[in-house]
Amino acid sequence: MRVVLASASPARRAVLRAAGIDPLVEIADVDEEALLAAMPEASPAEKVTHLAAAKATTVARRIAGTHPDAVLIGCDSMLHLGGELVGKPGDPDTARRRWKAMAGGTGELVTGHAVLRLADGEIDQVAEGHAVTTVRFAEPTDAELEAYLATGEPLVVAGAFTLDGLGGWFVEGIDGDPSNVIGISLPLVRRLLAAVGVRVTDLWRPPTG
Template sequence: MKVVLASASPARLSVLRAAGLDPAVEVADLDEEALLDGATGATPAAKVTMLASAKATTIARRIADTVPEAIVIGCDSMLHIDGELVGKPGTPEQAAERWKAMAGGRGELVTGHAVLRTADGGIDRAVEGHAVTGVRFAEPDPAELGAYIATGEPLVVAGAFTLDGLGGWFVEGIDGDPSNVIGISLPLTRKLLAAVGVRVTDLWESD
């Protein structure tokens, strides 16, 4: 059975590879801002899960006619802090503002997950879920923060930080699943795979 990751995130791919899978990567070209604008009033968990589902559904439909049977995994992560849901900052200025708000505080990394199983040219089964991990941030001094932002890493990741990269120096601790902070919760994904009739250990064997 082919496994497809509906995400361009190298961190998610790395987590899955380290955990025994070697998925193909297909990226869905979605207007995420427009989707979020249409979800006014939804909870943070509902918003990220909606994005994950949209990614996975787009890819499942794309490959259903050419791949006899596949598992498509979609994820989307955002940081919920001070009542605001934030994604990738995009610019050094935005990253600096984010870190001013985050330093010495605590946020929740919320990741939506969708697992779809394709068969006979269509989507056979689909399940969704989300995982939340608390993150306690350090207080980098101005020189440290400037150097970190200059690397470009915080500009392209949810919440302007990583746990498994340079940003890990500025995370005091986490409360919950560490793989979720990196971008995909292994415990939740295992449960979602089981819900569509797939044991994760069978995917190890096929790989």
């Protein structure tokens, strides 16, 4: 059974590959801002799960003809910080302000997940959920922060940091699932796969050698 990751994130793909699954990557083209604007009263978990489901559904409809019996995984991550749900900063000034606000404090990395199973080109089963991991941030010096901003990494990732990249130098610790901070919770995905009738062990690549 073909596994399709409805995400452009190389980090999510790397997590799956390290865990034995080689997914086909299909980028979902959805208007995230419009989707969020349509649900202003929703909780952080509801918002990110809705985005994950929209991405997975969009890709499922696109590939139904070429991969009629695939399993799709959609994810969306945002940082819940000081009562605000924030995504990718997009520019250095925004990323700098984020880091000034979260340095020495904590935030919750919230990732929504949606697993869709196609049967004969139709969406047959759906399972959704979210995972939350508390992140304890360090206090980078001004010079360290400027150097980090100059790499461009914090501009294009949820919450302006990574755990598995350069941002890992500035994370003191986490409480919860580390794979969720990277962008895809392996324990949660295993449960969601089971909910649509798929054993994760059946998706592992065969051993070589």
